[in-house]
Amino acid sequence: MKRVGVVDYDAGNLTSVRTALKYVEAEYIISSQPDELENTDTLIFPGVGEAGAAMEKLKNRGLDKFLRDYFSSKRPMLGICLGSQIVLSTSEEKETECLGLLSGVARRFPRNSGLKVPHMGWNQVSPVGTSLLFKDIPDNTSFYFVHSYYPDPEEVSAVIARSEYGITFTAALKKDNLQAVQFHPEKSGKWGLKVLHNFLTEGA
Amino acid sequence: MLQKRVIVCLDVKDGKTTKGVRFKGNIEVGDPVEMAEEYYRQGVDELVFYDITASHEKRGIMIDVVRRVAEKIFIPFAVGGGIASLDDMRRVILAGAEKVSVNSQAVKNPQIIRQGADLFGNQCIVLGMDAAKDDTMPSGYRVYINGGRTSTELDALEWAQRAVELGAGEVVINSIDADGTREGYEIPLTRILSTSLEVPVVASGGAGSSSHLIDVLTDGKADAALIASMVHMQGYTVGGIKNDLSKAGVPVRLD
Numbered sequence: 001m002k003r004v005g006v007v008d009y010d011a012g013n014l015t016s017v018r019t020a021l022k023y024v025e026a027e028y029i030i031s032s033q034p035d036e037l038e039n040t041d042t043l044i045f046p047g048v049g050e051a052g053a054a055m056e057k058l059k060n061r062g063l064d065k066f067l068r069d070y071f072s073s074k075r076p077m078l079g080i081c082l083g084s085q086i087v088l089s090t091s092e093e094k095e096t097e098c099l100g101l102l103s104g105v106a107r108r109f110p111r112n113s114g115l116k117v118p119h120m121g122w123n124q125v126s127p128v129g130t131s132l133l134f135k136d137i138p139d140n141t142s143f144y145f146v147h148s149y150y151p152d153p154e155e156v157s158a159v160i161a162r163s164e165y166g167i168t169f170t171a172a173l174k175k176d177n178l179q180a181v182q183f184h185p186e187k188s189g190k191w192g193l194k195v196l197h198n199f200l201t202e203g204a
Numbered sequence: 205m206l207q208k209r210v211i212v213c214l215d216v217k218d219g220k221t222t223k224g225v226r227f228k229g230n231i232e233v234g235d236p237v238e239m240a241e242e243y244y245r246q247g248v249d250e251l252v253f254y255d256i257t258a259s260h261e262k263r264g265i266m267i268d269v270v271r272r273v274a275e276k277i278f279i280p281f282a283v284g285g286g287i288a289s290l291d292d293m294r295r296v297i298l299a300g301a302e303k304v305s306v307n308s309q310a311v312k313n314p315q316i317i318r319q320g321a322d323l324f325g326n327q328c329i330v331l332g333m334d335a336a337k338d339d340t341m342p343s344g345y346r347v348y349i350n351g352g353r354t355s356t357e358l359d360a361l362e363w364a365q366r367a368v369e370l371g372a373g374e375v376v377i378n379s380i381d382a383d384g385t386r387e388g389y390e391i392p393l394t395r396i397l398s399t400s401l402e403v404p405v406v407a408s409g410g411a412g413s414s415s416h417l418i419d420v421l422t423d424g425k426a427d428a429a430l431i432a433s434m435v436h437m438q439g440y441t442v443g444g445i446k447n448d449l450s451k452a453g454v455p456v457r458l459d
Contacts, residue, residue, distance in 0.1 A: 012325070015300040019275050049325050118327055118373065120404050121427065122207040122249055122457045142207055142457040144280060146327045164205055187280050187302065189244070191459075 002200060004028040005040035007067070009057045011082060012048035020186035024197050034066035042200065043070055046186075047082030051091035051106060051149070054082055055098060064099060071101050071178055078199045079180030084151045084173060087180055093149055102175040104153035115166045118148045123163050125171045125183065131160040132202035133172060133179055133195055141191045143171070143183035150182055207457045208421045209249040209428035210446055211406060212435055214239060216285075217256045219265040221436070233436050237272045243435065244277040246442035249457060251277070252305065252376075252430065255285030256351070267299050274300020284332050288313075293320050297328065305376060307332035308349035311356055311363070314370055321371025326403075331372040335360040335393060336380040345393050352380045361396055368403050375401060376430065378408040386412025386433065394424035406430055412438070414448035421454050 004026050008014055014030055021028045021044075031037050045067065047054050058064045067087075070077060079087050085106035086098045092108050109117045122142040127134040150169040153159060160179070161172035172181045179199065185192035214221045214236050221236045233239075240251055253273070255266045263286065270283055283296040284305030293304045304324075310317050310331060320329045338346035345360035364375050377397050379390030389410045398405040404427035407420040417429045434440040446456045 013297055015274060015298060016278070016302070019300065020278055022275070023278065048327070116402055116404055116427070118403075119206065120327065120374065121209050124205055124207070138459075141459070184280075187278060189247075189279050193278055 001027045002041040003039070004200065005037040005043045006030040007037060007043065007045040007063060008032045009045075009047070009054065009061055009063055011054040011057055012046060014046060016184075016186045017044065017046050017080070020193060020196055024193055024200065026196075026200055032061050032063070034062050037066065037070075040075075042076040042078075044078045044080065044199075045083040046080040047086065048146070049082060051082065051086055051093040051098065052096040054086055055096055058086075058099075067099055068101065071176075074177045076199065077178045079178070080186070081147060081182060081184055084180035084182045085149055087178060088151055088153065091149060101178055102153055102158055102173070103155065104151060104158070106149045107152045108149050110166065113166050118146055119165045120146045122188075123165060123171075123183075125161050125163050127161045127172075128159055131172070131174065133174070133181070133198050134161060135198050135202060137191055137194055137198075143181075143185065143188040143192060143195075145171075145183045147182060151180065205455050207249070207455050208426075208449065209406075210417065210442060210449070210456065211250045211252055211428050211430045212243045212248050212442065213252045213254060213408070213430050213432045214436075215254045215256050215432070216266060216269060218262055219269060222256070236269050237276065239436070240273045240281075241276050243442055244279060246435075247446060247457065247459070248279065248442045250279060250428070251281040253281065253283045253285075253301075254305070255283065257286070267295055270296055270299040270301055282330055284330070289316070290319055290323060293324065293328075297324060303328050303330050303374070305330040305332040307334065308351075310367065311347065311349050311358065314366065317367055317370040317372050321373070326371050326373035329372050330374045330376055331364065331367040332376045332378065333360065333364060333367075334378045334380050337390075343396055345396075348380055352383075360393065361400060364397050364401055368401055372403065374404045374406065376406040376408050378430075379410060382410030383408075384433070385410055386438075388412065388416040389420040389424060389426075389429070391420060391424040394420055394426050398425040398427065404428065414440070414445050417445060418449060418452045418454055421449070422452075
């Protein structure tokens with residue numbers, strides 16, 4: 001059984017991630033300590049809230065460097081929600097410099113477009129090509145989203161799923177051993193649990 | 205495409221689910237954790253647990269309910285009723301709730317919205333509001349507190365706008381006139397809020413048939429519809445209602 005590390009950097013509530021991992025019978029630790037998290041086979045980094053504050057919290061705990069090193073170590077990583085944005089180069093949210101694991105920008109949904117922001121609720125997701133993360137999950141399955149910014153990776157090849165909300169945006173991305181989803185698999189019913197299961201069994 | 209949500213509300217008193225008519229005469233209908241699991245299986249998009257426990261000493265029972273629900277269902281759920289402080293919010297969020305709903309306490313102390321949003325994020329803070337028709341108010345609706353028993357000087361639209369400015373990420377609008385009647389939602393009230401606010405609006409009060417949900421999600425422009433007695437007592441299933449919505453062209457999550 002793989003040992004899963006969940007990065008706790010005080011950016012959001014980890015209760016639902018914990019209960020979902022328990023449900024899929026993962027062996028996991030939740031920690032904010034790089035040395036504890038280092039001793040794992042795979043990593044999940046959730047997060048809600050504001051990108052600048054999250055980066056600040058990561059830096060204060062030495063977790064920014066840890067995440068870059070973990071990425072270089074080629075072990076599978078899964079970002080969730082804000083975790084899919086801070087892996088990019090920058091965020092438009094207060095012009096924050098992010099981790100830069102892949103090139104791209106976290107962009108805000110357009111203002112005054114008649115759309116309600118945050119984008120909140122269940123939205124359909126269309127996987128692009130064959131992605132192990134979405135294995136055995138039907139096209140246009142709905143997942144639960146809550147966010148005002150979305151990841152916009154520079155390279156189209158990094159996009160593994162898209163969704164529509166006024167514009168077409170990236171709902172999931174992948175680069176090497178890193179995958180990230182803008183939606184909340186831990187709050188998306190059985191298909192969300194399937195995404196977590198796929199990540200843990202199929203890797204990246 | 206963003207789907208319209210069907211939300212089931214469970215009023216919980218001393219750890220048991222109840223459903224009242226026009227805020228009075230609650231009768232017991234079941235165990236909230238078992239009911240939550242059943243609605244989850246039926247495909248509900250979200251749940252709201254409203255703690256109507258009268259005595260402060262028994263509040264701990266609700267936290268236990270929240271914790272048990274969080275281990276069984278993997279969709280968002282909100283907890284409301286008696287949330288008066290940041291500590292109250294923290295307790296239900298740490299127990300596993302995605303959102304907290306503030307109602308009377310926010311009228312008495314609006315800053316709790318801002319403080320909660322700063323600490324937990326706007327998406328966590330839901331303004332619950334009870335309103336009734338009143339032609340003397342600018343929007344035509346007046347806000348009530350304390351379970352609909354006490355009138356305020358607040359206009360429904362103005363109060364909702366203020367709450368959103370303070371940081372509420374969603375507004376649940378419950379019509380006192382329609383609540384418990386099973387004659388349909390208060391469409392004009394829902395539409396006024398939904399078209400004026402920049403955050404999602406959830407319609408509440410009055411659902412008695414699938415057509416009522418269709419009306420409020422189309423004409424009423426609501427982002428979500430809240431139901432209770434339809435599924436608790438009238439024999440509807442969430443899946444059946446969502447099939448009806450889908451057939452009527454309302455985008456809903458079916459699996």
